[in-house]
Amino acid sequence: MAPSHAFRCCKRALNWTPVLFINLVIGWSYYAYVVELCVYTDSICCVFSTVSYLVVFHLFFAMFIWSYWKTIWSKPAKPSVAFALPSAEKELYEREQRAEVQQEILKKVARSLPVYTRTAGGAVRYCDFCQVIKPDRCHHCSTCEMCVLKMDHHCPWVNNCVGFSNYKFFVLFLTYAALYCAVICATVMQYFIKFWTKQLHDSHAKFHILFLFFVAALFFISVVSLLGYHLWLVGKNRTTIEAFRAPVFPNGPDKNGFSLGFRRNVVEVFGDQAKYWICPIFSSQGDGHSFVTRLVHIDPEQANTVLQQNGKMLVSFFFPTMLK
Template structure:
């Protein structure tokens, strides 16, 4: 299971950004001929209005759509450009040098299972070698094979501690439905509000976003994550705020400002 999960994590493609997010030739021409930053942003926003994008970034002092100037397309929600891979990655968590791949929407479940089975494996090695380690330490034995036991125990403990810390951190992220990048920089939504819990659906639903609804598939590195990697359900808090903003009177500026605080 450990090797299977590792293989899936390494070899699974991060998935391409759909072609509909690539700017049309007309929009690119308007973008290039723009005289200032405001006209460039307006050209992008006009094209992006028909796309399912709810996250934004701050450019020129206001919230606008995220655009990748390297890949030349608009970024879907939770998508980021990886400088190492050279492409935009759907729901990018981070680039992991240990697997030489980006951890993203397509292989995040495999990565979590890899950490879990590696943690179980290291725990097993530590527990089974501990009696021999204590015996060698107690009697200062240097008999045949003792150096191998000491080496195995020390290496297993080192990997156990490192994997436990990484695995615990990612369990924390799953609990709040965040990526590593979102933990360091909270997403900005269409109303200009920065919210680190914008995709938090509750512990159970957050877990199902990664592992799916079929519990029999949870232990296996077989893709069962929910969604399409492009759009993601928002938390009830964000959705309720958006509904309230739509319903409130636009002429009442004090009321509108209250919802943005």
């Protein structure tokens, strides 16, 4: 037990290495821009441009850091106790060796839950590790060792699962990271050219500025590519997992099964109040357990009643009365 526990502790510590690396890069970029560029270099040329650069830079820097750490520290949402097998059915399930009989037990319990997706073979999705019937769009993360509601992927750069509880924060993190890099590239380019053409005297700031431009440009290209992909996913109302493996409904797999139209897809992630869209404040629609689909109409009253029977009140979900 001791070696296993020590191994898990070491693994968890190592998982923070990418986060540490990103924070070191961010810290260095802040020093290079504010101190080496704005204090040692730009203050010699123009005080007004220095102040302008600092104001814009700190605005995007603050939003970038805020959304990044919200993505890191937002605990992944897991299924409620309503999706656990009742004690009698759980005992029967664990005692039974035949897979087909186990499936009958799961199907009986799943009838009272707002669960409509199945495995590729048509079986009820059940997690043997967490011992819960998986809600729609829920998947087990081996790194986090838990089932995550509306799981998108596990991101090593934030050392956290990206899912229902923090997907909005993740998209904003990518957005502000791209804008942060764009501001650096746009304002540093003139000094990059001047240093390169020897129009400014050599100083210890030269190498910081040259390297800052290259790093910001490289990160900008990488982040924009990833941001474009996730904005496409938001518009289609898909997760990364669903983009590669279509969810299976009673009448077959359908990648667009959860798509309700572009506007309503965006609202599901960012909320129905546009003033909160740019802020890393949770405003996503729903509770992460049940979703409206194009193929199945979920009764919100029935879903909430089932989920509240176990004593856990959940946030009421936005269900349209008619699906087009």
